[in-house]
Amino acid sequence: DTEVTQTPKHLVMGMTNKKSLKCEQHMGHRAMYWYKQKAKKPPELMFVYSYEKLSINESVPSRFSPECPNSSLLNLHLHALQPEDSALYLCASSGTGWESDTQYFGPGTRLTVL
């Protein structure tokens, strides 16, 4: 199974809402990632979890809160977002993260903040 799944596929939320994005992989990968991608731009790294611990936080605003409940799951909790946070949010995983292993991406969650 080389699949990374993400739910929901689409999400529309108001600026006062609290929502969560979910990501799951069953490849036994120990590194998981959140990326943000605006239209016609490359993905930008937000967070990296390695062995269920936060390894990298790319100075992301606190309205984005990642969580890694176990080695297969990765969540991104959203609160008090701004319209400029509307984007495609991609989850990825890799074997170990050492020497930048191949990353396997999910299909993404298209987020719209009203």
Next chain:
Amino acid sequence: SQQGEEDPQALSIQEGENATMNCSYKTSINNLQWYRQNSGRGLVHLILIRSNEREKHSGRLRVTLDTSKKSSSLLITASRAADTASYFCATDGGSNYKLTFGKGTLLTVNP
């Protein structure tokens, strides 16, 4: 700033033709990867080339790496309409975990 810069930004070709995309980067790397992204979907890994490799093949794909020039190229031979997508190079900047993606090349293959 982005590690990788793809060139050209957009490329339109006919089916059966070859497509070449280039990537330049700024710092030392352990490896360089190429990914494909169909419109609005997740990225698919195509090929990884390590810093001590100069050329790598995978099916219709050929990747070259010139670390002295800090550049890489992706060649897709005998293109198909299904190859229409954005192609990104990604570099690790010599660090673990962190990939930095270039701006991408939008390839359109016309049937």
